[in-house]
Amino acid sequence: MSSNSKTKINIYECESELRRGPWTLEEDNLLIQYVSSHGEGRWNSLAKFAGLKRTGKSCRLRWLNYLKPDIKRGNFSPHEQLLILELHSKWGNRWSKIAQHLPGRTDNEIKNYWRTRVQKQARQLKVDSNSKKFLEAIRTFWMPRLMEKMEQNSPSTASSPSSSIAAAPSSPAISQLAPPDSLCPNPVNNSNSDGNNYDIFVSSSSPSVNLTAVKNQTEIPIEESYYNVGFPGCYDDMQVQGISPPECHVAEIDWFGEDFWNTDELWQFRK
DNA sequence: AATTTCCACAACCGCGAGCCA
DNA sequence: ATGGCTCGCGGTTGTGGAAAT
Structure with missing residues (x-):
């Protein structure tokens, strides 16, 4: 040998x-x-x-x-889900980059979330998860609802009739809560268990959702995304298509379970 | 109660970038 | 310039447990 x-x-x-x-x-x-x-x-x-x-x-x-000690486990909060949706619209499948903006979350965890939750919804709707229709659905239904959920969870604003959140007028329930204009003075705060403050500012000055995430005073501009510039006339488009905005009433939603989306509401996007 | 199916998550794999001798 | 090594990323697969039958 x-x-x-x-x-x-x-x-x-x-x-x-x-x-x-x-x-x-x-x-x-x-x-x-x-x-x-x-x-x-x-x-x-x-x-x-x-x-x-x-x-x-x-x-x-x-x-x-x-x-690793600072790993955060458990369900994603509405705020984290919103960030994932927004950042994915901007960067696509750049999981590690997205994970950098969610303290305590790993790229693997975010990737799994996207595949098991978000892509699942796309499959149920029989649309491609990267299609314009699906992105429209996310922007028009999912994101406003997440923002509403964040609003409900925010103790500083829970009892206030004037919300700190403004959102796309695509959801009347949300737009009723919108302050007159510009950046909201009281950002939705998500103080994570790891001590990192993560705020989202939502502007109502444009017909689309306009987000700015701020982590520990470092602003992360969220622009050029499908959600806030890609479909500036989404709401108008819906009306042109004969889709009645009041149909967008927020249903009872299990935010982490099967019924996050009301499939009946979303069915129209397949047209 | 037993079996099958489905789902979420952990782990693996291949590839490319960066570094260094 | 280049070859080897390490690391990080994104896609894919395997597995255990829950839900359905």
Whole structure:
């Protein structure tokens, strides 16, 4: 046997020891302990020195998506959902970029949310999730409802008759709440558990939803998106098409479940 | 109660970019 | 210039549990 073949056998044996699939508690502890004392990075050597029979990639993924201390778990808040919709309209499937603006959320989590929740709705409507119709539906139904939900959840404005949120006039229920013009003075605040403040300003000065997200005083301009410039005449278009705006009354919505959308209302978008 | 189907999420894979010797 | 290594990203798959039959 040549030294070459011996090497190959060793590599094979080494690779055959590599574990795959779900992580055990013991593996998690090993990874946590190693990272806490040596820090992140150099994942291949980390895997070796930590005694983990995993690839560096696997260790990195496990740490970033699950074990990292500031990972936030659980359902996405309406505010987070709104951000995802808006940022996706701007950047498309740039999950990691989108995740940068949702503290504590991972790109994998956001990607899964998009595939399981948003694309599911598109499938039910038998439209492409990237189609203009579907984006219209998101802008006209979903986003105003999320904003309304955010409004309901905002303790500072819950008892106030004049809302801090303005939205597209596509939803009468929302537009009734709109202040006269310009940026709202009291942004919807989403103070996350990690301490990051994330505010969304919504302007009613244009016929479309106009969003500005502000994270810790750093403004993230949200412009050039399908939602706020792509369909400036969406509401008018609906009227031209004979779609009556009052049909847009907000139904009882399970924000995290099956009935987020009222499929009957959305059916018209398939036309 | 048993089986099947569906769904959400965790994990894997391939590829490309960046860095460095 | 280039080859190897590491890392990060996005797409895809596998799996466990819930829901339906």
